[in-house]
Amino acid sequence: MPYRRLPNTDQSRLRALKIALEKLEDQDFTHQIVNFKTIHEAESILGVFENQMQQYRQSLKNQFEANKRYQKLVGNVRMYISHFIQVLNLSVIRGDIKKEHKKLYQLDPEVNNIPDLTSDAALLHWGKCIIDGENERLRLGGFPIYNPTIAKVKVHYEIFKENKLNQKLYQSNTARTLEELGNLRTKVDEIILDIWNQVEANFKNENPYSKLQKCKEFGLVYYYRKGEKKVVPEQAEKQNK
Helix, strand or coil: CCEECCCCCHHHHHHHHHHHHHHCCCCCCCCCCCCHHHHHHHHHHHHHHHHHHHHHHHHHHHHHHHHHHHHHHHHHHHHHHHHHHHHHHHHHHHCCCCHHHHHHHCCCCCCCCCCCCCCHHHHHHHHHHHHHHHHHHHHCCCCCCCCCCHHHHHHHHHHHHHHHHHHHHHHHHHHHHHHHHHHHHHHHHHHHHHHHHHHHHHCCCCCHHHHHHHHHHCCCCEECCCCCCCCCCHHHHHHHC
């Protein structure tokens, strides 16, 4: 006999519930294939589960779209921080700014390389260092750096910071809806299993082929093991003999 396997995707879980409930619509009290308590539980969770699936898909879509916008902002702030440091280094090389003033930006006076800006953490760190350092140098009487100005750098830095926080909120919301969906899956699987057990029990006295066909009408899914002989109608089985 082939073996039965519960759905393993959300869509197949939804389909299993809908097929079973549709088949059980005309069931009456005189012959209950599945008891009404289980049917009521299935009807109750169906809408909740479908709604939660939609919420998760929407959360995932929102996060994906927000991430595309966020990556563009990351590129912008990285470019502005990098360009500002390059201009600062050139100003030091020309002698327009004292070399020791680079310490105000947490930069090594003897190194003219751009710090590693590949991570968000690095952008947060160096953005703050550059803004604080330029403000402190100006307070000490220095001339401002132009192209880009520190005001321009700060605008992009603040937009980046704000959207980084928003990204965390999107990620948190997606994780929450996924967790809620996962909790529902457990309950849905229990109800589907209950329905399938009752359906199989109802047709237990049927011959194997008839039992399989009738159970499949209620959404039960069967799989044959490798090399396993398929169940055929009794008439065909007798002919083969």
